[in-house]
Amino acid sequence: MADNKISKAVIKRLPRYYRYLGELLEMGVQRISSEELSKKMKVTASQIRQDLNHFGGFGQQGYGYNVEYLYEEIAKILGLDRIYNVIIIGAGNLGRAIANYANFEKRGFKVIGIFDINEDLKGGMVRGIKVCHMSELEDFVKDNVVDIAALTIPKTEAVKAAEVLVELGVKAFWNFAHTDLNVPADVMVESVHLSESLMRLSYNLKNAGKGDE
Amino acid sequence: MADNKISKAVIKRLPRYYRYLGELLEMGVQRISSEELSKKMKVTASQIRQDLNHFGGFGQQGYGYNVEYLYEEIAKILGLDRIYNVIIIGAGNLGRAIANYANFEKRGFKVIGIFDINEDLKGGMVRGIKVCHMSELEDFVKDNVVDIAALTIPKTEAVKAAEVLVELGVKAFWNFAHTDLNVPADVMVESVHLSESLMRLSYNLKNAGKGDE
DNA sequence: TAGATTGTTAATCGATTAACAATC
DNA sequence: TAGATTGTTAATCGATTAACAATC
Numbered sequence: 001m002a003d004n005k006i007s008k009a010v011i012k013r014l015p016r017y018y019r020y021l022g023e024l025l026e027m028g029v030q031r032i033s034s035e036e037l038s039k040k041m042k043v044t045a046s047q048i049r050q051d052l053n054h055f056g057g058f059g060q061q062g063y064g065y066n067v068e069y070l071y072e073e074i075a076k077i078l079g080l081d082r083i084y085n086v087i088i089i090g091a092g093n094l095g096r097a098i099a100n101y102a103n104f105e106k107r108g109f110k111v112i113g114i115f116d117i118n119e120d121l122k123g124g125m126v127r128g129i130k131v132c133h134m135s136e137l138e139d140f141v142k143d144n145v146v147d148i149a150a151l152t153i154p155k156t157e158a159v160k161a162a163e164v165l166v167e168l169g170v171k172a173f174w175n176f177a178h179t180d181l182n183v184p185a186d187v188m189v190e191s192v193h194l195s196e197s198l199m200r201l202s203y204n205l206k207n208a209g210k211g212d213e
Numbered sequence: 214m215a216d217n218k219i220s221k222a223v224i225k226r227l228p229r230y231y232r233y234l235g236e237l238l239e240m241g242v243q244r245i246s247s248e249e250l251s252k253k254m255k256v257t258a259s260q261i262r263q264d265l266n267h268f269g270g271f272g273q274q275g276y277g278y279n280v281e282y283l284y285e286e287i288a289k290i291l292g293l294d295r296i297y298n299v300i301i302i303g304a305g306n307l308g309r310a311i312a313n314y315a316n317f318e319k320r321g322f323k324v325i326g327i328f329d330i331n332e333d334l335k336g337g338m339v340r341g342i343k344v345c346h347m348s349e350l351e352d353f354v355k356d357n358v359v360d361i362a363a364l365t366i367p368k369t370e371a372v373k374a375a376e377v378l379v380e381l382g383v384k385a386f387w388n389f390a391h392t393d394l395n396v397p398a399d400v401m402v403e404s405v406h407l408s409e410s411l412m413r414l415s416y417n418l419k420n421a422g423k424g425d426e
Numbered sequence: 427t428a429g430a431t432t433g434t435t436a437a438t439c440g441a442t443t444a445a446c447a448a449t450c
Numbered sequence: 451t452a453g454a455t456t457g458t459t460a461a462t463c464g465a466t467t468a469a470c471a472a473t474c
Contacts, residue, residue: 009441011416015409019391033455045455046443053457061456062450078412079419093310100306103391103408109415148414172418174411178232178316186421190414194314194405196228198322198387199291201361201403203224205385206292208399222465246431258431259467266433274432275474 010051014078016041017048021071033064083108085145086174089161090152091116091124091131094176098150099126109148113140117157137161141168148172155179223264227291229254230261234284246277296321298358299387302374303365304329304337304344307389311363312339322361326353330370350374354381361385368392 020041024032038045052058052070055077059065075081086104088095091114098104099111114126117134124131132140140146149170151158158177165173166183175181175191183189233254237245251258265271265283268290272278288294299317301308304327311317312324327339330347337344345353353359362383364371371390378386379396388394388404396402 007441011413014416015406015412018412019406019409035455044443046445047441049456050442050458057457059456060450061448062454064455077416079415080412084415084418093306093313097306097310098407101407104411107408107412109411147418171421172414174414188414188417188421190410190417192405192407192410193228193232194311195316195320196232197403197405198317199228199231199293199320200224201385201387201401202292202297202322203227203290204401204403205297205360208384208401220465248431257467259469260465262432263434263466270433272432273474274472275430277431 006054010054013043013047013051014074017051018071018074018078018080021067021074024067025071029067031064032067034059036064080107083110084147085110085112086148086150087111087113087115087137087140087146088150088152089115089134089137089158089165090150090176091118091121091126092152095150095152096126098152099129112144112146115140117153134161138164138168141165141170146170148174150174150176152176219267223267226256226260226264227287230264231284231287231291231293234280234287237280238284242280244277245280247272249277293320296323297360298323298325299361299363300324300326300328300350300353300359301363301365302328302347302350302371302378303363303389304331304334304339305365308363308365309339311365312342325357325359328353330366347374351377351381354378354383359383361387363387363389365389 020037034045034048038048041048049059052065055073058070058073086109088099088111095114095116099114105111111127111129114129114131115134115137116122116131119133121131122133146165147170149161149165149172151161151173153161155177158175159179159181162173162175162181162183166187171186172188173181173183173190175189176194178193178195180191181189233250247258247261251261254261262272265278268286271283271286299322301312301324308327308329312327318324324340324342327342327344328347328350329335329344332346334344335346359378362374362378362385364374364386366374368390371388372392372394375386375388375394375396379400384399385401386394386396386403388402389407391406391408393404394402
């Protein structure tokens with residue numbers, strides 16, 4: 001019963017289902033009920049069934065869900081059934097961490113270019129990819145299909161880079177800069193605000209035991 | 214009107230308020246109304262007032278909020294009015310990215326140790342801190358106050374390290390491994406699941422234009 | 427005092443959970 | 451067929467928004 005509008009809360013949970021199903025698959029588990037999965041994941045069985053049914057009936061009454069089938073279906077829903085060309089803006093530690101993370105490539109996220117303003121880094125190699133100077137960015141994007149740009153540079157530069165890249169037609173940004181990006185409605189931004197994450201941790205640490213989880 | 218139980222949704226928004234207030238402060242803005250702030254942040258003014266009033270009345274009728282005062286108060290709420298000793302488990306690119314990020318130290322998160330299983334990295338320096346071998350971890354935690362452990366290692370090792378550190382009394386984990394950690398109720402875990410973030414981006418990219426944001 | 431804007435209550439909206447009929 | 455478990459509707463719960471009296 002594929003809805004036309006899926007809530008953010010549901011989307012947020014999908015990758016987690018995918019991760020658990022991947023682990024079950026590795027362990028050789030062939031079928032699982034929403035009840036069993038709910039215990040593993042510490043969510044309600046009702047939520048799992050509800051979530052999945054936004055996209056279609058993947059299970060079977062009296063049986064449960066076929067792990068491999070469900071895994072593949074969620075991959076399709078998440079758009080993991082294709083290759084994405086990724087460029088990384090910023091060849092610092094964070095940029096290199098992303099470039100080096102092999103699992104991303106396994107899921108179809110292929111790093112095709114790394115750029116940095118620092119002249120010294122130019123020519124260096126990261127995981128077989130040459131680091132280019134920012135001045136080469138525009139030509140590169142014109143000559144190559146770029147699906148996603150990861151921004152691992154400080155906020156001021158990130159805002160500028162995003163502007164240029166939006167102009168060049170890039171439709172998706174993975175933003176690690178400590179700022180929000182203003183982009184047109186058809187451009188997607190997924191932000192990873194590490195400092196905000198750390199602040200939530202300090203809040204929770206401070207309020208530990210006060211009725212908290 | 215400080216509630217005793219604040220919802221996760223509110224906590225999640227606090228660091229973002231803090232970031233915007235910090236920017237306003239840098240720009241020399243002294244006062245702001247919930248209405249003005251709501252326009253900047255693209256949330257409702259009602260939500261801002263509602264959120265802040267969970268912690269107390271920081272504003273003034275007819276005036277709005279004093280930027281500096283509100284900024285400081287939110288810092289206190291988030292627990293940013295103290296120093297946290299942080300250790301980093303994993304001296305790879307991600308671990309080094311975190312260690313090198315100066316803003317964290319500015320907010321009171323002080324890296325006091327970096328550990329790795331790789332013997333080759335031992336003795337190397339990251340931002341003035343010596344990289345130690347994992348075998349030295351236990352003694353280090355016994356001899357030093359460790360408030361937060363950042364786990365920037367693969368999942369299997371992360372699970373093991375967390376177990377050891379919980380045993381040693383560490384109460385907060387900043388988890389970058391692609392797994393959930395099972396810890397006692399009084400131990401806090403804040404996870405940054407980069408691959409899940411990337412999957413949400415690919416979902417949104419795929420479904421762009423279908424009534425989406 | 428009049429105008430502005432908060433703090434707070436009430437109304438609405440959406441998300442989660444419970445329940446159960448459908449069905450494998 | 452009987453048992454199990456889904457798909458889906460209905461009930462509940464919580465979070466967001468609207469409204470406005472309080473007050474600076």
